[in-house]
Amino acid sequence: MSFKSKTEQSSRSFVSKKWTFLLCLSCFCAGILFTNRMVAVPESKAIMRTTAVEAEKLKLISEGCNLKAKGEKHVSKDIIGEVFKTHHAIQTLDKTISNLEMELAAARAAQESLHGGSPLSEDVSRVGSSRKRKYLMVIGINTAFSSRKRRDSVRATWMPQGEKRKKLEDEKGIIVRFVIGHSATSGGILDRAIEAEDKKHGDFLRLDHVEGYLELSAKTKIYFATSVALWDADFYVKVDDDVHVNIATLGETLVRHRKNPRVYIGCMKSGPVLSQKGVRYHEPEHWKFGETGNKYFRHATGQLYAISKDLASYISINQ
Known part of the structure; x- marks a missing residue:
């Protein structure tokens, strides 16, 4: 009787240890799984939040660049417009001066002819x-x-x-x-x-x-x-x-x-300086143009x- 009771007691102890080991292993695995899930969710949220913030910053920077580019383009257009206006004003003034000079010359010539x-x-x-x-x-x-x-x-x-x-x-x-x-x-x-x-x-x-x-x-x-x-x-x-x-x-x-x-609209010409006497278009002052065989400077x-x-x-x- 005593031997039988010892055998039953040892089997119960063995069973309880086996189940205890399995239970501990299950708890350990469950703990690891739960811990990884809890850590992964905040990291993904943080990454998403960081990505959104960076995207917002990039958007602001790009908008700032666009505003700067638009501003520079607008300023360049204003400068070009002012240059054209100035050029037009100079041309108008130049034409007015030319007309006044022409009228003055005409009046002077007419007056001199009448007096003379x-x-x-x-x-x-x-x-x-x-x-x-x-x-x-x-x-x-x-x-x-x-x-x-x-x-x-x-x-x-x-x-x-x-x-x-x-x-x-x-x-x-x-x-x-x-x-x-x-x-x-x-x-x-x-x-x-x-x-x-x-x-x-x-x-x-x-x-x-x-x-x-x-x-x-x-x-x-x-x-x-x-x-x-x-x-x-x-x-x-x-x-x-x-x-x-x-x-x-x-x-x-x-x-x-x-x-x-x-x-001025006309023709330009050049040609050899003729130093030999007796020929047509002989240049008496040929020495002023350098050595023999030189050409006249290009002239109208x-x-x-x-x-x-x-x-x-x-x-x-x-x-």
Whole structure:
């Protein structure tokens, strides 16, 4: 009996230890699982909260950048607008000054011609009413007393005559005249020949100037001053009487530069300096241009060129 009771007691003790071990193991696993779950939830919430805060900060920073960029763009537009306004104001002021200079030159030329009793006063009285009209260009054909054949060639080719020339002036705003002064002997045979030719064709602009080969520069300046006094044009053209002009092409070229101030349109040229005596176009002062074989510096040719009204007015004031 005692042996049996001991066996039952030991089996009960064994069972109770086994269940105790399993229970402890289960509690331990449950504790680990519960602890991990409790720790993971706050971490995820913290991560989510941190992510949301950082996103908000990034949003604020990006909005700040956008505001700064927009502000800089607005400031740059304001600066560009002010630059354009200033440039426009300068152009307007420059045009006003040019117009005042032109009016001053015209008034001065008219006053001098009236006081001096030169033939210019007759031209002023003849075209005084036309000064209210705005012309595109005045073409002055530089000619001499001995160039009658050249003038006839120009009349027969590109220079309209009679009513056609008047129509060109009225409809196209283009005035064409032969430009010539007077001989050293006033009222001599040369002057009478030009007067008879002018009476026949009516296409001369007589200058208060004594003709001479060495006075061509002075003649050109007087032509510009006289033209500014007689006609209000955008351009004043000087052309030699041995040059044939396509008026339509010339007009199209000048119109493209109508709004530009202080315009010179012409041809540039250069060439060798001829030091050998006896050849055509021999340069007596060739030594001024350096060694033999050198070229002239690039310069404007005088056969055909046009200048704008403000330049012609400047020449008239400062001749």
